[in-house]
Amino acid sequence: MxxxxxxxxxxxxxxxxxxxxxxxxxxxxxxxxxxxxxxxxxxxxxxxxxxxxxxxxxxxxxxxxxxxxxxxxxxxxxxxxxxxxxxxxxxxxxxxxxxxxxWVSCTLSLAVFRDHLSLEDLLEEMQKQNPGLSFGALQPDGQIVVQGSFPELRVLREFLVLKAKSLPEEPQREGKPQQRARRKLQELRGVAEMRNSTRDAQREKQVLVLDTDIYHYVMCFPPRALQGNDVVISGVTDGDITTVSIESAASKAGVLQGLKAKKTIENYSVELQKMLRKERICLKEHGRAEKQRYKQLCRKLKPQYPKVLIIPCDTHIDLVGPSADVFGFTEEVKRHSRDPWEESWDTWQSKTHLKCA
Structure with a gap:
């Protein structure tokens, strides 16, 4: 983000x-x-x-x-x-x-298309169909860096999947050793699938990927459609990306609930992508006491901006929320951080109320 x-x-x-x-x-x-x-x-x-x-x-x-x-x-x-x-x-x-x-950055390999299409022509088509994305230089090995939002990258992915499916299949000639190896691999897959189905007989899992800050916002401010659903939502975070797991009962109703919850989160994340803003208050140059004062100030401001998510870290404080709310929140933090710290909270709060009135 x-x-x-x-x-x-x-x-x-x-x-x-x-x-x-x-x-x-x-x-x-x-x-x-x-x-x-x-x-x-x-x-x-x-x-x-x-x-x-x-x-x-x-x-x-x-x-x-x-x-x-x-x-x-x-x-x-x-x-x-x-x-x-x-x-x-x-x-x-x-x-x-x-x-x-x-912006999310990812590296794509277009090498699979090399024998069937001109990669330069394919890149030009991708750029025309996805004007909101930023494309890096096409490398000799077919790799290219693409940057953009999750929804736009999802559209690009669907385009490339359809493009790959339209490629002619190449006939594969297999000798007896290759055939035996393939049969052995299929047998092993069958055993693995049986083990997995036994282990997961009680639960069904849906998986999707979100921006980490949007994931935290979804968990803090879940949409109404998720409330009351018998699903368990968890996430594994790797930097700016979080892989979200949605577990539900393995019954038909449970599977439908899991799919519905996944679709709800996907749609909600697209809406949040358009409306949320993030600001970072850097605390690297401050001592422990000043860091605590900033965090206390953010907690006291929170009731005035209930839609702002505060993510405190040791070196910074992240604020995530609707654009107007986050902008107002950060302006208040800047304004009051310049005031003498000795001023009491009650005096500061009364001044704020008078000014708003």
């Missing part, structure tokens, strides 16, 4: 497709600054460029004037061009306030 303290809420855009590994990060940040200050890119004065971020190939650009954001978003295509870059790189520009869970 793209997250970073870009600041400026309504003055900030998210930039995807920034080339990684070709130039030094500060040099790329300067090239981005120049690009978004040029008038023919509909740009204006740039206050800050945040690059690199936690998500490879993603940067945040904050303008001095919020009206520049609207102009930049209206431009049909942004091409990052500079004599120090080997070629122009297409950029995707999105409003920071409305999309936070934008």
């Amino acid at each position: 793209a997250a970073g303290r870009a600041g400026g809420g309504t003055r900030t855009v998210v930039i995807g497709g920034v080339p990684v590994g070709l130039l030094q990060d500060d040099l790329l940040a300067d090239i981005l600054t120049i690009h978004f200050q040029r008038s023919y890119n509909h740009g204006g004065d740039v206050r800050q460029v945040t690059f690199p971020t936690r998500c490879p190939g993603v940067a945040f650009v904050t303008f001095e004037d919020p009206e520049v954001v609207e102009r930049v978003l209206k431009k049909d295509q942004h091409l990052l061009q500079d004599q120090r870059l080997p070629r122009p790189f297409p950029l995707t520009v999105t409003r920071y306030c409305h999309n936070a869970f934008l």
